[in-house]
Amino acid sequence: MLSKADNDRLTRVGPGTPMGELFRRFWMPALLSEEIAECDGAPRRLRLLGEDLVAFRDTKGRVGIVDAYCAHRRAGLFFGRNEDCGLRCVYHGWKFDVDGVCVDMPAEPQGMPAAGKVRIKAYRTVERNGVIWVYMGAPEHEPALPDFEWSRLPERHYTATKRLQQCNWAQAVEGGIDSSHISFLHSRTEEAAAPSNKYHASDRHPVFEVQETDYGLQIAARRHADPGSYYWRVTQFLLPFYSMIPPVGDFPESSREPYDGHAWVPIDDENTWTWSFSASPARPYSDEELAFRGGRDGFWGPVDHEYKPLLNRENDYRIDRDRQRAANFTGIQGIPNQDAAVQESMGTIVDRTRERLGASDRGVVQFRKLMLRLARELEEGRVPTCVSDGSLYNVRSASLLLPVDVPVGTGAEALLTGTAS
Structure with missing residues (x-):
């Protein structure tokens, strides 16, 4: 039997919770490779540890797992165009690469701040034997991949x-x-x-x-x-x-x-x-x-x-x-x-x-x-x-x-x- 407080600590996994922070120190299986097999194919919704994310495979075969929402007006990137090494929001065309960097702002006037200064949340990924792994913690704490x-x-x-x-x-x-x-x-x-x-x-x-x-x-x-x-x-x-x-x-x-x-x-x-x-x-x-x-x-x-x-x-x-x-x-x-x-x-x-x-x-x-x-x-x-x-x-x-x-x-x-x- 556990106390209610300990049961909550054991089971709650969102950002800032004790167990959620522990999980964010480990690599985790995120997707099967078959779920996003095609370069420039359809993005895929993903939710892990209480966070809404979107996964996509870019033109070069790299896998990105990024915030589900565009940095501009928070439109859903699931509806985005996966093209030319980035995921482009269909609302105003802002485009993000697998590292979450905004590489294009086509609707903004010339002379506006450089697109590269805008970022969305992006997590590190590794692909091995048909499984895409994700690390959702701080970059400075990146762990070793489990060698199963x-x-x-x-x-x-x-x-x-x-x-x-x-x-x-x-x-x-x-x-x-x-x-x-x-x-x-x-x-x-x-x-x-x-x-x-x-x-x-x-x-x-x-x-x-x-x-x-x-x-x-x-x-x-x-x-x-x-x-x-x-x-x-x-x-x-x-x-x-x-x-x-x-x-x-x-x-x-x-x-x-x-x-x-x-x-x-x-x-x-x-x-x-x-x-x-x-x-x-x-x-x-x-x-x-x-x-x-x-x-x-x-x-x-x-x-x-x-x-x-x-x-x-x-x-x-x-x-x-x-x-x-x-x-x-x-x-x-x-x-x-x-x-x-x-x-x-x-x-x-x-x-x-x-x-x-x-x-x-x-x-x-x-x-x-x-x-x-x-x-x-x-x-x-x-x-x-x-x-x-x-x-x-x-x-x-x-x-x-x-x-x-x-x-x-x-x-x-x-x-x-x-x-x-």
Whole structure:
């Protein structure tokens, strides 16, 4: 349970808020490259951390993310003409480049102040492996780009996609780092007492070990498996809003298995972009696997052309009560839709003053403590280590079987490091 004051500090992300200022010390996924693939193509509306923005790709292929409104009379630049290395406002023709500099004022008389003295807000961008990243903080504090393994892998070894989620970022993260819910929310009714992964056995009461790291948290969930063994799932939480999901399957350890992860990027206090990444370092994905992990109708879908889920709170996620009785635990098709249903059902910002937490919530509790502490430390001038060291993000999640007398930190160590360079 949190106090109202702490809940507000955790969830509010606009300019000037403690959590919003913490997020502005990190690079964030902003857009898929496919959303603005065309040079001089149509601009795209974008809202992040409570700020209205416009993104465009200029004549030279550079990506600009700038204020949504013209510096002149605040007309919307979404309606602008993307031409000759700049976005031109259709109201009076003022034109801005990817750095937010006004490069032309055609309606102004000769002798007026030089156009180059006028600027709009513009944020730094970097493009890597199909994702456009944005840094929304002060230029003098620019951080290192997080060196995720998937962002360095060759083509066909990774995927990236996203979907809209209609709730606050923090309750979405908390769902992602909660390993105990998989035995219920994502189970099939007829297998509720014995999940399909044989290493889960019938243990639906995981014991958690949580360790703070330079990049966030390692959250290890232990279940009884074969006699004398534990089945471990090690979830990674990486600052400020990433998680990595342990692979699931009938294997004794996950070193050669593809794995997935998420980024929960706040649009504002009440909406989130849920990004989904996957990495297959050991082998390329097949065409079917690429479509399944990265396509709009794949595992993380279905979504429409604006990446809005087709199963959503407006249609009750198309819950099927007959399926709920006879097939799966929720009656809702698809793991991401099941997650969204329960997370959005809490309200756009959950009232954490009314919770009753249990032992299975250790990871969630540590996440909240960590984020609130880091926000306080930033107000005192202290910045997280990983802001300046992108290599700390070169880690993996893991699943493995270990003898009961082998600590997970020792047994899983070799599985938790990626291959990015």
